[in-house]
Amino acid sequence: MSNIRQVANLAGVSVATVSRALQQPERVSPKTRNKVMLAVNEVGYKPNLMAVKFRSGKTHSLVALVPTVANVFFARVISGMQVAAAQRGYTILLANTLGDETIEANYAKMVQTSQADGLIQLRAHNPFDASINKPNELLPMVNACEVMHDINCPVVTLDNRAAAKAMTMHLIEQGHKRIALIKGPQSSPLTRERLAGYRDALTEAGLTFDEALLYPGDFTLQSGHDAATKIIASEHRPSAVFCENDETAIGAMQCFKQVGLRIPQDISIAGFDDISFSAFCDPPLTTIAQPAEEFGQSAVSLLIDLLEGKITKAPKVIMPFELIVRASTGPAPTS
Amino acid sequence: MSNIRQVANLAGVSVATVSRALQQPERVSPKTRNKVMLAVNEVGYKPNLMAVKFRSGKTHSLVALVPTVANVFFARVISGMQVAAAQRGYTILLANTLGDETIEANYAKMVQTSQADGLIQLRAHNPFDASINKPNELLPMVNACEVMHDINCPVVTLDNRAAAKAMTMHLIEQGHKRIALIKGPQSSPLTRERLAGYRDALTEAGLTFDEALLYPGDFTLQSGHDAATKIIASEHRPSAVFCENDETAIGAMQCFKQVGLRIPQDISIAGFDDISFSAFCDPPLTTIAQPAEEFGQSAVSLLIDLLEGKITKAPKVIMPFELIVRASTGPAPTS
DNA sequence: CGTTAAAATGTAACGGGTTTCATTTGGTTA
C-alpha cells in the first residue's frame, strides 16, 4: 500500500505539498499540482483514512443499536438513518443487539474507545456504563423511537398514546364494546404508552376496562398467533383485537382465519406501524402509519447536531401518525 | 479524554509498561500491574482503539453491501453476518446501497482507504474500481448470494437452478401444465438461474416452454401484485404461479384473492426464500427454504479466512435448500 | 534594480497507542 511519502518522493515535493494538492488544490501552483497528481496516479495512492480519523479524533461513524434488523419497521428506520448519515458524511455502524444488554454495552463501548462518535438507540435503555457519566452534559446519544425516562436524551418519537387512542376510538365507533389488546414486550415504554391510549379511549367512551382482554406479545408473528389462540379459547370472545404492531396483527389474523372466523364480519383486527405487508394481507390491515424512515433521518440529524455542538438541550421530536383504515376492521357483529 | 501517557505519569511508570500491563499482564510484576490498574481506574482510561487500528493497519471491520435492508431475506443474511463477525472480533459496517453502483463504489472505497479490511457483496457486481486490480490475487471480497461470473471471488450460494426445478416439478406433479413464472430483477443471476431450473423441469416433464408465461418482477410485494393483475387479464390463465421470491408471491396472492380466485383450488402459488411471513399467509405459502443466516455466517467466515491468509483459492460454498409444501399449492383444477 | 508583500513550498511536531531494543533490577549460583 502506497503512502503520502512515496508520492512526495516520486513527485519531488514535500509531503505537505502532496497533502495540500489533494485537500486544497487552490493553495498549490498548477504545475506542482500536476506533478503530484501524476505521482498519485502512478502509485495508485489512496489516503489512509484511518490515519486521518485518528489524527482528527473524529471517526464520522455512528453506532446504531437495533434490537433486530429482521423487524420490518426497524428496517425502515435503518434505511432512513443511512440516508441522513450519508448526506452529512457519516457512516452507520449497525449493531443487531437482539435486545441483549451485554451486546448493547459492547457496542456502546465503541463510542468510549473512540471508534465511533455517537450512538443511536432504538430501545429505552442506556447502554453506556457509568464511566462515561458527566453530569450536566448530554451523552453522545439519541433515541429514535422510545422515550427514556431515566436519562436526558434527545428523542424522535410518536405520540403513541394518542395514536393508540385514535385506533381504539375507531374500533369503538364501529360499535365494538369488547376490544382485546395484544401488547408488545413488557420492557418497552411503547407497550405502556399504547396501553394507556387504549384505556384513554375506553374511558372516554364510557366502556369498562377489563384486564382479561389484555394479552402478552413480543411484536413477532408467532406471538400474535399465540395470543389469538387464547382469544379464541376465551369465554366471552371480543369482537375486535388491537395489536400493538402489524406483525402481531398478521399472526393473529392468520390464526382467526384458520378456525374459520371471518374478518372483519366476525372479528375486527387492527395493527400498528403500517409495514409493507399490511397492505397485502387478506383483508388488508387497518393500522397506524408511522414515518419510519423519517425517524431514522431525524435521529441521525439530531445526533450529528449534538456531536457538532449545534444543540445543547435534548429536544423531543414528535412525528405525526396517520390512522389507515383498511378492510380488516368493520362494524361489530350484531348478535 | 485520558490517554496512556497520563496513566503512565500517574502510575509512575513508562507508557510501555502501561501497555503491557493491559495487553499481557503476565509480563508485568504484580506490584506494577496494581499501580497501573489503580491509575487506569482513577482517570477512567479507555484505550483509543482508533489509534490501535491505525497502528496495526487492521481495522477489523467488514463492509456489507446490501441492496436493501427492508428485504426480509437480506435481513436474515445480515443477522448471520453479524453473529459470525462478532465471534471473530470483527464489526460489520452495513451499507444500504439500493442497488446503486455509485453508492456501492463509495462504500467499496472504504476498503481501499483502509477503513475496512474486506467487503461482502450480496449482488453480482464488482464494486471496486480498477485501481485495486492485482492479477493473480483475490480481492478482499466474498459474495453471500450470487455467483459473479466475471471475477474470481469466493461465494456462498444455493443451487438456485436445482431449487427452482424442484419447485416446478412439485407443481407439475400436482397436474399443472401451464405454470407462470414471476421473475426477479433482470440484472440478477439468481433470476436467470431460477428461470433455467424452471425450464429444466418443464423439459424433463415434456411440457412446452411458453415465453408468454414469464412475467417481470423485482422481488417486491407490489411487483407480485402487478404481475398477478396481468396474469388474471391473460387469455389462457395458468393454473399455477411460481414466484422467484416470497414477497412477490404474497403480493400476487393478495391480488388473486381480491378478484375472488381461491388458492389453491383455482390457482396454486409458490414462492422462494421462506421468509417468516410466508408461514402466516392465507393460505400458508409453499416455498423453498434457504438457510439465510448461514449464508451470512459462512460468507463472513470465508472473508476473514481470506483476509487472514488462511485460504488462497476462491471456494464456492453451496448451501442446501428445502422444498416446503404448504397449502398454497394443490392439484390443478380439472376443468 | 531593490524592496516588499504574497504565494508556494518545506520542515517538523503531533495524535496515541504498540513494539523493538536497550537497560536496569532482582534473584540465583558458585
Add this chain to the structure above:
DNA sequence: TAACCAAATGAAACCCGTTACATTTTAACG
C-alpha cells in the same frame, strides 16, 4: 561477594496523514 541470567522496565521509533510555522520563490511596484 562476584558473576550471570532472567525478568522487569524504559526509551524511542513507528504507523500516516495534517498543519502551524519557517523559509523560499515569485510577482509587483517604486
